Amino acid sequence: MTRDPSDKTRVRLTPDARRAALEEAACACIARGGIRAFTVDKVMAEAGVSRGLILHHFGSMDGLLVAVYTRMYRDSIAALAVPRPGLSPLEALIEALLTPPQFDRAVQGIWLTLWGEVATNPVLTAAHRALYGEYRATVAAALRDEAARNGRTIDAEALAAAFICLMDGIGVQLCVEPQLMTAAMARAACRALLSPHLGPVNAAG
Amino acid sequence: MTRDPSDKTRVRLTPDARRAALEEAACACIARGGIRAFTVDKVMAEAGVSRGLILHHFGSMDGLLVAVYTRMYRDSIAALAVPRPGLSPLEALIEALLTPPQFDRAVQGIWLTLWGEVATNPVLTAAHRALYGEYRATVAAALRDEAARNGRTIDAEALAAAFICLMDGIGVQLCVEPQLMTAAMARAACRALLSPHLGPVNAAG
DNA sequence: CTCCTTGCTGAACGACCGTATAGTAGCAGG
DNA sequence: CCTGCTACTATACGGTCGTTCAGCAAGGAG
Numbered sequence: 001m002t003r004d005p006s007d008k009t010r011v012r013l014t015p016d017a018r019r020a021a022l023e024e025a026a027c028a029c030i031a032r033g034g035i036r037a038f039t040v041d042k043v044m045a046e047a048g049v050s051r052g053l054i055l056h057h058f059g060s061m062d063g064l065l066v067a068v069y070t071r072m073y074r075d076s077i078a079a080l081a082v083p084r085p086g087l088s089p090l091e092a093l094i095e096a097l098l099t100p101p102q103f104d105r106a107v108q109g110i111w112l113t114l115w116g117e118v119a120t121n122p123v124l125t126a127a128h129r130a131l132y133g134e135y136r137a138t139v140a141a142a143l144r145d146e147a148a149r150n151g152r153t154i155d156a157e158a159l160a161a162a163f164i165c166l167m168d169g170i171g172v173q174l175c176v177e178p179q180l181m182t183a184a185m186a187r188a189a190c191r192a193l194l195s196p197h198l199g200p201v202n203a204a205g
Numbered sequence: 206m207t208r209d210p211s212d213k214t215r216v217r218l219t220p221d222a223r224r225a226a227l228e229e230a231a232c233a234c235i236a237r238g239g240i241r242a243f244t245v246d247k248v249m250a251e252a253g254v255s256r257g258l259i260l261h262h263f264g265s266m267d268g269l270l271v272a273v274y275t276r277m278y279r280d281s282i283a284a285l286a287v288p289r290p291g292l293s294p295l296e297a298l299i300e301a302l303l304t305p306p307q308f309d310r311a312v313q314g315i316w317l318t319l320w321g322e323v324a325t326n327p328v329l330t331a332a333h334r335a336l337y338g339e340y341r342a343t344v345a346a347a348l349r350d351e352a353a354r355n356g357r358t359i360d361a362e363a364l365a366a367a368f369i370c371l372m373d374g375i376g377v378q379l380c381v382e383p384q385l386m387t388a389a390m391a392r393a394a395c396r397a398l399l400s401p402h403l404g405p406v407n408a409a410g
Numbered sequence: 411c412t413c414c415t416t417g418c419t420g421a422a423c424g425a426c427c428g429t430a431t432a433g434t435a436g437c438a439g440g
Numbered sequence: 441c442c443t444g445c446t447a448c449t450a451t452a453c454g455g456t457c458g459t460t461c462a463g464c465a466a467g468g469a470g
Contacts, residue, residue: 215434215436217436245429260428260429260430265429
């Protein structure tokens, strides 16, 4: 991932490829040291490029941060919608959330950092507004589908909100108490929240 | 809170009073701009003191951050244990979590920032280790008490972990989607998680 | 081959970062 | 009054921050 700093040969990539590489390098920096490690110097060293390149492609560090946030959301929502054999859409969604790469301390640490920025950085707040509804809709749709399968009637929006809270909290715990928050404990918590509304949910894999 | 910068008269406080004032100023800065606003210049301006004073009392910025984290934990745990007339200890704990000053976007934003630092800053990780067990124990004790009142048998430690996850996630949501996360929605989520294990829990105030 | 677009470099800028330190002033004990 | 202690101020330091910009080089078009 990181190039030898003494290697002066230039590698010319397409804008999309270079942007992706810089976003990945930024994620690595954020995972390692939080938002205070999201600096021009550190990202450039991680990606093995020169100072100027970051702002050439993203205009500013805020621009790169928005790109990182968008990338995380896009990857995450796509992973949640992948069908799994033998599992309902909701079960597949839960399974995706509770196994790698989603259920991973580094990835959840990036989310934790980004949420903190969403709360205080207006540029990221604006980006969040545009992305968040899609995530809620994906979860709510899976819950509605599961309720229909089980012949139940639910307030899918409200349950989706509660479920998202629980998953966010599990992510926080995975960051601050990694040895306590096991996947098994997370599954049990999901079951405790959803079963009363949906009937027994197979969240055991 | 902030003194007039042109006021050159010195105000001499006891070390405890000055430390408390600096911790409060630091909280205000963190609430406003996250960990990137936790700087010597900003805290000193917020508190209306000179640069040197912060390091005179706390040794370093990490020292002040640990003091802020400790203060937040102490205040929070104390608030959760306050008895309320007509409510069981668990109900009082939930009520404290879902009403101001705990259920407040600024306060939860400080927590969100501190969790991010716990995940990446070794100094804060060490402080967290020493404090977190007490919080878990407080919640578990309230759950055990409620189960005994209702004649139920529960795994209090596991349920406490799930409950703490949910409350943490509610805090995150309050920060990133303040208009969606109402106290009523939070109460409903708590009820959904706890009632299957404890019987009907009065989390409606 | 030449030309031209553009991905990319690296030096430079002022601002701000955390920390160290010499000196000032408030206040208690005599 | 004087003296000692220490809360407190103010300045200075080297390092890092985000951003700007003039120029270099890679690769397709002609």
